[in-house]
Amino acid sequence: SNMIDSEGFRANVGIILTNDQGQVFWARRIGMDAWQFPQGGIKKNESPKMAMYRELKEEIGLEPEHVELINSTDDWLRYWLPKRYIRQNKGPLCIGQKQIWYLLKLTADETYLDLSYTSEPEFDSWKWVDFWRPVEEVISFKRQVYQQALKQLQPFIL
DSSP, X not given: OBOBOTTSEEEEEEEEEEOTTSOEEEEEETTSSOEEOOEEEOBTTOOHHHHHHHHHHHHHOOOGGGEEEEEEOSSOEEEEOOGGGOOTTSSXXXXXXXXXXXXXXXXXXXXXXXXXXXXXXXXXXXXXXXXXXXXXXSOGGGHHHHHHHHHHHGGGTO
């Protein structure tokens, strides 16, 4: 059960994983030509931080000891879903996401990255890209949130 607030926003976490060169981890949604940062819903009894570590493990196979938690956005960043993505028949109505974003640094070897940790993987491919490139490449309705998250977190990687 994912947490949807009274305004219809689903609580979610996003993960910006960086390497020593200040590049970011960029992953392709399985079977689609769509790239994004790892992200996922916050469950009922989870803190955002707990959800972030669970998603880190489920989506890209990393344990807390493989990363350094550098910082997070101070507040929720929101995006609205385009109408065609809103599932009308499933209650409660979710009109968008509100996200806390985490900046992590990979401290372990890259070989620990594992996209097939769960039986239903999110991603089938990944690469390191320049810090701002995701803003240009992500699906348009997420663009503003990506820009806000990267802008807030960039000072902490230099």
